[in-house]
Amino acid sequence: MPLIPIEDNFNDVVAKAQRGYGISDADLAARAEIDPADLAAVKAGQPLLPVLRRLARHLKLSPDALVVLAKKEAYPRAPIFPRGFAMFNTPDDDITVNNYLVWDPKTREAAVIDTGTDTTDLRDVLASQQLRVVAILITHTHSDHIAALPELIAATGAQVWSHEREPIALPGARTFADNAYFHLGNIAIKTLPTPGHSPGQTTFYVQGLSWPLALCGDSLFSASVGGSPTQLAAQIKNTRARIFSLPKDTVIGPGHGPLTTLAHERRYNPFFAPDRLPPLPGKVGASPAETPASQAEADANAAPARPVALPKPARAGKAGRTNGKATPPAKPSKSAKPGRDGARAFKSRRNRSA
Numbered sequence: 001m002p003l004i005p006i007e008d009n010f011n012d013v014v015a016k017a018q019r020g021y022g023i024s025d026a027d028l029a030a031r032a033e034i035d036p037a038d039l040a041a042v043k044a045g046q047p048l049l050p051v052l053r054r055l056a057r058h059l060k061l062s063p064d065a066l067v068v069l070a071k072k073e074a075y076p077r078a079p080i081f082p083r084g085f086a087m088f089n090t091p092d093d094d095i096t097v098n099n100y101l102v103w104d105p106k107t108r109e110a111a112v113i114d115t116g117t118d119t120t121d122l123r124d125v126l127a128s129q130q131l132r133v134v135a136i137l138i139t140h141t142h143s144d145h146i147a148a149l150p151e152l153i154a155a156t157g158a159q160v161w162s163h164e165r166e167p168i169a170l171p172g173a174r175t176f177a178d179n180a181y182f183h184l185g186n187i188a189i190k191t192l193p194t195p196g197h198s199p200g201q202t203t204f205y206v207q208g209l210s211w212p213l214a215l216c217g218d219s220l221f222s223a224s225v226g227g228s229p230t231q232l233a234a235q236i237k238n239t240r241a242r243i244f245s246l247p248k249d250t251v252i253g254p255g256h257g258p259l260t261t262l263a264h265e266r267r268y269n270p271f272f273a274p275d276r277l278p279p280l281p282g283k284v285g286a287s288p289a290e291t292p293a294s295q296a297e298a299d300a301n302a303a304p305a306r307p308v309a310l311p312k313p314a315r316a317g318k319a320g321r322t323n324g325k326a327t328p329p330a331k332p333s334k335s336a337k338p339g340r341d342g343a344r345a346f347k348s349r350r351n352r353s354a
């Protein structure tokens with residue numbers, strides 16, 4: 001798999017924070033005591049580092065991490081999973097979206113997490129590894145994450161699960177609550193609630209593979225977060241409580257951008273870098289009793305649970321397992337430093353709210 005670019009540039013991060021905290025340009029420039037023209041230049045993509053440092057302090061961002069992002073000095077290194085895990089990256093207009101496959105190597109039971117926009121490569125792995133998909137788990141129901149759901153259901157016949165605040169309008173689709181468990185042989189998958197980007201945004205915490213794994217949809221990207229125009233503060237609190245309390249060696253599989261690790265994000269994510277985080281807690285995950293205040297806040301503001309319409313109707317296909325051979329599983333994105341390849345690891349594109 002080619003190197004996946006970091007999802008957001010420094011100016012995307014500034015724009016997301018500003019929008020999420022509801023601060024106007026004039027107000028931000030006044031608070032940071034900068035020339036409005038310099039703010040406009042930064043937002044247009046000009047890396048004015050002293051200006052960035054001033055802005056960061058007023059946007060609840062880490063100045064150091066924001067400068068590292070602007071200088072394109074850090075790209076995450078995620079360890080390779082020898083078995084039981086594959087990542088897929090499919091195109092969606094001018095960006096790409098990630099989805100994942102997790103399986104127990106002994107029982108061959110598998111779960112698909114999100115669908116991306118195309119399942120061709122995923123179905124190749126199902127065939128070559130002779131896997132049986134027992135569940136399709138949805139982190140959140142934004143269209144890019146469920147675009148290929150009809151074709152995946154037709155190919156596997158597997159049951160679809162989404163959070164109870166984001167039900168999917170499909171016969172037989174089921175919903176899960178916070179802190180529920182799915183099991184695939186010796187693999188356990190826990191549903192950690194990380195709402196904010198969407199009302200039911202869920203992180204699937206996977207234990208039993210070579211490394212602890214958090215498949216977090218758009219709760220968290222490497223060096224950024226998914227856009228949240230009205231619930232950013234809740235999203236940050238929930239993500240901090242539920243994901244940043246996981247073991248430090250946890251691999252993070254975001255909905256967009258490269259695989260990363262919790263250790264990398266603690267250091268390089270402007271929303272969560274050391275000066276934005278409490279000391280490392282000594283335990284794994286958070287218990288239901290530790291629901292942060294922001295959870296209630298997010299729930300109160302969450303839209304009523306209306307079934308999400310699919311982009312196209314599911315085809316009436318028979319559930320099936322294919323038994324093709326010899327296609328190696330997709331590997332997680334290769335880690336790399338910026339260096340020569342680094343230019344391709346950072347991209348310039350229009351700002352958006354993924």
Ligand SMILES: [Fe+2]
Nearest residue numbers: 142218226354
């Ligand atoms: Fe999303």
